[in-house]
Amino acid sequence: MPRDNKTPLIQKIAKQAYTTFRGLQSSANGDVKVVEDKLNGLISLVTAVRASDVKIAPRKTNSSSGAAELQSPPVTYMHICETEVFSMGVFLLRSGASIPLHDHPGMNGMLKVLYGKVNVRCFDKLEQNLAVTTVPPVFDPPVPPLQMTSVWRAVLRSVVEYSENSGPCLLTPVRDNLHQIYAVDGPAAFLDILAPPYNSDDGRDCHYYKVLQSALEDETDAKGHQEQQGEKGKEEEVWLLEIPQPEDFWCGGESYPGPAVSV
């Protein structure tokens, strides 16, 4: 097959994502091997993508600490494209910023660092949620006893640090579906592909969670500085409390400067 050096890599990724996830979403009547091959092709393309492919440059560590800095969003999103099959964009995290623990109900996803480093903690729910009026005393901080809350038993699947030289971090509807993302040692950016896209009309709304286990929270404070890929196998059961979107997290919009993408 002749090599296509003219089509921008991000356009190739969009096309491959569309065919891969369209196949995956109808794989009940499709050929699993074909879908697997397409997924591997997508992973190869995404592994190769760098900041320059979407015309962004690594940003400096936040230079000012004035009012403007405090008012600017900790995280911004550059929308690249969205179809009924998938959405694609770039998240940019300021130094020290994080995206709180959240889910992707019924969705697949792929996250690829473009610059900087991110620490990703992946969780999965283990069972149906418990709507409770009182919660076990092990929770720290304690949950108000009369407040109706949703609490989930979950497992911490992995804690991994990614850089631009890492392959993508993958999630599926049943594996690594919830994650928490920290920028480590300065600003960071990553390409994000979700399939199908969030759609609250279709039961795919984003929910936020807090880990209710003091031992793990102590670890979380360390923001994974000592956690490396070697800990991928580590699994720990925790309780998750569903919470509103944290007040210190919001996501601004930025225009995408890279090559136009059409699917």
Ligand SMILES: [Fe+2]
């Ligand atoms: Fe996410």
